[in-house]
Amino acid sequence: MAAQMTDAHRRFLQVLMSHGIMEGSEARKLHKCCCEIHKVYYAHDKLDHFITTINSHLQPLFMQIRKGMSEGDGRAHYALVNLAETEITKLASDYAENELELFKKTMDLIMLSENGFASSTDILNLADQLKTKKMKKKEAEQMLKVFVENKWLSERNGEYTLHTRCIMEMEQYILTNYPDTARKCNICHTLAVQSQVCESCGTGMHLPCVRKYFKAQTEPRCPQCNTTWSCDIPGACLRDSQSPSGTWRAEKSFTLSAR
Incomplete structure (x- = not known):
């Protein structure tokens, strides 16, 4: 049986719906704010568990809060996606x-x-x-x-x-309609649009994943075929070209109807 939705879950969902997507640190702040306002149990490391509860109630509506990664800087993001239509x-x-x-x-x-x-x-x-x-x-x-x-x-x-x-919303559409160019990252297994590709076997990786994977390697090698990685390893700081604009607000005056 799915865990019960509280007003804290409903507030979190409504704020996320208004933004469409939210950077991980913002989502964690929102999680804390919602729990404090509605006086429900809060643990800083339980955001994903909190979202799982929401998703269990969204499932019949073919909606889901999905976790993804910014290709610009590797930061986690959360987005509300529609699963009913992939086109x-x-x-x-x-x-x-x-x-x-x-x-x-x-x-x-x-x-x-x-x-x-x-x-x-x-x-x-x-x-x-x-x-x-x-x-x-x-x-x-x-x-x-x-x-x-x-x-x-x-x-x-x-x-x-x-x-x-x-990318999070249209991943399946992109993989289906661009089979020759769309690929999943070998490290995080999500769609990689901005990526580096092994010249020998075609294995692709996000730039942030490339940076993390090869960080401690003196001679970078492809994780799939073990040949020398011919691309330049990205620097430690990648500009965030995809951070969502806008800020969220979850004032105490903001109310959600109970269901």
């Missing part, structure tokens, strides 16, 4: 047909690139090639801002990649 059409309710087509074509550029990024120039050049309805470049520029605000894309110096939320 990109789950975005259709939020965007017009040509906006959705622009997103699909942007994803194509990112997934077919060597580094997991697409330049704004290349994306904007697609605006007048859309089959549904052509866009002006200014309209396309505005849509890119919307995709970033809604945490489907991340932007850094005019280069776009998939946001952590998008």
Whole structure:
């Protein structure tokens, strides 16, 4: 039998729903705040257990709070994902047909690139090639801002990649539709868009996973085929290109209806 949902669980879920995705440290603070407000048992190392209880009640709704990793810096994130639809059409309710087509074509550029990024120039050049309805470049520029605000894309110096939320939400769709370029990280076993790949066997790893795995090795070797790793090992500090914007608030005045 599933553990009982408390008002602390409901508050946590509602705040996460309003953000879509939350960085791990923020989720831990929110966990503590919710437990303190509703005077329920709190343990700093029980966040995942706390979320498991919520997920047991979300299961009939085909929803799940999923834990993932930012490809920019390796930090943990938590996102509420829809399991009922794995197709990109789950975005259709939020965007017009040509906006959705622009997103699909942007994803194509990112997934077919060597580094997991697409330049704004290349994306904007697609605006007048859309089959549904052509866009002006200014309209396309505005849509890119919307995709970033809604945490489907991340932007850094005019280069776009998939946001952590998008990767977590669309993982199965991406693996199915980009079989030649999409791969799971050999270390953490989640989808790797920005990655390094072994030239000998094709094993891929996230950049943060590469850094951690080879940290203590004087001669880095592929964990799969044991050949010398030919790529440069990323430095200790990777810029966080995908940290979600915004902050959460869980004021005592915020109430949730009991179920």
